[in-house]
Amino acid sequence: MSKINQENRGCVPSAPNYAGGAPKDLYEVGEIPPLGHTPERMYAWLIRRGRHGDPETAMQIEVVDTPKIGPDDVLVMIMAAGINYNGIWAALGTPVSPFDIHGASHHIAGSDGAGIVWAVGDRVKRWKVGDEVVLQSHQDDGDDPECNGGDPMLSASQRAWGYETPDGCFAQFARVQSRQLLPRPTHLTWVESACYILTLVTAYRMLFGHPPHVVRPGQNVLVWGAAGGLGSMAIQLVTLAGANAIGVVSDESRRDHVVSLGAKGVINRKEFDCWGRLPDVDDGAAYGAYMKRVRRFGRAIWEITGKGNDVDIVFEHPGEVTFPVSCFVARRGGMVVFCAGSSGYNLTMDARFIWTRQKRIQGSHYASLYQICAANRLVTERRIDPCLSEVFTWNEIPRAHKKMWRNQHQPGNMAALVQATVAQSTSQF
Numbered sequence: 001m002s003k004i005n006q007e008n009r010g011c012v013p014s015a016p017n018y019a020g021g022a023p024k025d026l027y028e029v030g031e032i033p034p035l036g037h038t039p040e041r042m043y044a045w046l047i048r049r050g051r052h053g054d055p056e057t058a059m060q061i062e063v064v065d066t067p068k069i070g071p072d073d074v075l076v077m078i079m080a081a082g083i084n085y086n087g088i089w090a091a092l093g094t095p096v097s098p099f100d101i102h103g104a105s106h107h108i109a110g111s112d113g114a115g116i117v118w119a120v121g122d123r124v125k126r127w128k129v130g131d132e133v134v135l136q137s138h139q140d141d142g143d144d145p146e147c148n149g150g151d152p153m154l155s156a157s158q159r160a161w162g163y164e165t166p167d168g169c170f171a172q173f174a175r176v177q178s179r180q181l182l183p184r185p186t187h188l189t190w191v192e193s194a195c196y197i198l199t200l201v202t203a204y205r206m207l208f209g210h211p212p213h214v215v216r217p218g219q220n221v222l223v224w225g226a227a228g229g230l231g232s233m234a235i236q237l238v239t240l241a242g243a244n245a246i247g248v249v250s251d252e253s254r255r256d257h258v259v260s261l262g263a264k265g266v267i268n269r270k271e272f273d274c275w276g277r278l279p280d281v282d283d284g285a286a287y288g289a290y291m292k293r294v295r296r297f298g299r300a301i302w303e304i305t306g307k308g309n310d311v312d313i314v315f316e317h318p319g320e321v322t323f324p325v326s327c328f329v330a331r332r333g334g335m336v337v338f339c340a341g342s343s344g345y346n347l348t349m350d351a352r353f354i355w356t357r358q359k360r361i362q363g364s365h366y367a368s369l370y371q372i373c374a375a376n377r378l379v380t381e382r383r384i385d386p387c388l389s390e391v392f393t394w395n396e397i398p399r400a401h402k403k404m405w406r407n408q409h410q411p412g413n414m415a416a417l418v419q420a421t422v423a424q425s426t427s428q429f
């Protein structure tokens with residue numbers, strides 16, 4: 001039954017190292033129960049409605065009941081969990097408090113993870129106890145037209161596990177829908193496996209999921225936050241498609257990382273001052289001065305793409321501070337695709353440039369299972385590097401979120417150990 005590593009390479013103890021004695025109700029974090037034995041209770045990082053705010057105070061360790069699974073669900077023992085913005089938003093309670101969505105008494109964040117299948121519901125056929133998996137965070141009810149032949153991301157039942165559901169993976173065990181499981185790329189460590197799905201698949205849909213604006217060889221794509229989680233994935237995907245990625249960073253120390261992923265050029269946004277909401281277009285002087293500053297940024301792009309070559313696609317997520325510029329620098333007929341507004345949601349643009357130059361403004365959110373599988377295959381085939389930057393311990397999970405919130409993290413994606421205790425080990429057979 002089990003595909004669990006029996007050689008103990010540091011992640012899963014071999015059989016004699018399973019917790020001995022009679023099965024227990026509660027195991028310490030990092031202590032592995034006998035395979036398939038589900039303890040009644042587990043440790044988890046909890047957010048409660050009364051303490052939204054800074055992740056370091058909003059998230060606290062508590063002991064809770066281990067989730068019960070339904071017929072289509074799977075219980076996964078979490079070996080490692082990815083750190084991403086969903087945990088920050090859940091801690092802060094913005095843009096919406098998770099409690100206003102799911103109504104549960106507590107919230108366990110964590111929308112990216114890797115682990116071992118621990119129990120399966122009666123109707124689950126594709127997975128068995130012991131399988132090693134990575135978890136993707138799209139859930140839906142599966143019974144509406146969009147889920148059956150349409151785009152599940154357009155389904156009214158679509159929800160983000162670990163943000164819009166209360167049972168994410170900053171816990172020893174997590175309940176997921178069976179469709180959330182993907183085979184774990186076995187060349188990766190547990191932490192590498194846990195860190196990349198959310199950013200990779202979101203970038204994949206943004207770049208390939210909105211035809212006819214899909215990245216094609218030779219095109220130019222401007223990628224904001226190129227050293228961040230999304231950006232690191234986007235630069236690689238653009239490069240893989242044979243197009244030119246132009247990355248934006250805020251610090252020279254991030255340049256080498258972006259170039260190493262294949263970017264044709266890198267721009268340091270700190271050298272420009274055209275950020276923020278669009279000025280009032282009726283204020284000629286202010287608007288004229290602003291446009292001069294924007295054109296200077298546009299010329300920096302041309303230094304990489306060649307004079308007159310505007311970018312075909314702008315990969316947007318900072319939002320309020322960059323959005324008007326994104327809308328200017330996209331080429332005629334090009335697309336600004338965005339999946340977030342990290343700096344604010346009041347997006348402004350000069351509408352004249354959008355209609356006369358027939359640009360497309362496209363919202364994008366996570367990815368369909370089809371896109372998720374396609375993206376994960378690129379990791380399995382070693383075409384995409386998960387770009388694991390920093391590894392945190394279980395106890396450091398809130399601090400990791402704080403670091404990300406403050407934009408003080410290293411380039412790439414971050415992860416934390418949960419039941420795995422050694423960062424560098426894989427658990428191949």
Ligand code: NDP
Nearest residue numbers: 085202225227228229230249250317318339340342365366
């Ligand atoms: P990261 O923090 O890893 O990267 C974001 C990058 O944005 C930073 O590296 C930073 O790079 C850049 N940045 C920060 N502030 C600004 C600014 N004022 N102007 C321009 N760039 C800025 O985060 P992620 O890439 O993981 O996520 C980014 C956003 O995307 C978050 O809001 C997240 O919630 C959202 N998201 C949405 C998804 C969806 O499905 N809708 C899925 C995944 C993420 P630098 O300072 O070097 O420029």
